[in-house]
Amino acid sequence: xxxxxxxxxxxxxxxxxxxxxxxxxxxxxxxxxxxxxxxxxxxxxxxxxxxxxxxxxxxxxxxxxxxxxxxxxxxxxxxxxxxxxxxxxxxxxxxxxxxxxxxxxxxxxxxxxxxxx
Numbered sequence: 633x634x635x636x637x638x639x640x641x642x643x644x645x646x647x648x649x650x651x652x653x654x655x656x657x658x659x660x661x662x663x664x665x666x667x668x669x670x671x672x673x674x675x676x677x678x679x680x681x682x683x684x685x686x687x688x689x690x691x692x693x694x695x696x697x698x699x700x701x702x703x704x705x706x707x708x709x710x711x712x713x714x715x716x717x718x719x720x721x722x723x724x725x726x727x728x729x730x731x732x733x734x735x736x737x738x739x740x741x742x743x744x745x746x747x748x749x
Contacts, residue, residue, distance in 0.1 A: 634670065634718050636661050637733040639700055641722040644674050645714055656725055657716070658708055660737060668718030673736075674709045675702070682707040686743050688736060690728075701726025710740045 634640070638659045643652035656675035663669040682689050688708045690697055700706075702725060728736075 634659060634662070634668070634721060635727075637727045637730060639675065639702065639725045639727060641725065642672065642716055642720045643722070644672075644712075644716075654722060656702065656706070657714075658728065658733075658736070660713070660733070660740070662718075663715065669715050670718055672714055672716055673740075674712035674714075675706050676709055677702075677704040677706050679705060679707050681709065683709075683711060686710050686739060688732075688739070696728055696732060699726050700728060708736060710736060710743065713740070 636659055639656055640659060641654055642657050644655050644657055645652045657672040658675055660671045660673060663671060679689055681687075687710055689705065690700060690702065690708065691705045697705075
């Protein structure tokens, strides 16, 4: 069962939409009850790509790491979001706590508002 805060494997599209790459994503929220569409953000082990003002880096020593199902320290790239059909879910890795999910949603919302002004 898909739920917000879940870390799953899905084909994530490149920005030019020419291809996609199977990668971990964080399910941020389901868009509505009539369809299985999800707002997701990309998860990457390329820590150098992290934007310290927006993204969150999960390190192996963090208390949230064991439940994530990730194998390496990873950056949750909130500037890399997409809406994907839940049917594209290839597998579930783990999850993050509700408190962390709320924090990430808040960061994303603040970033969007800041961009729009």
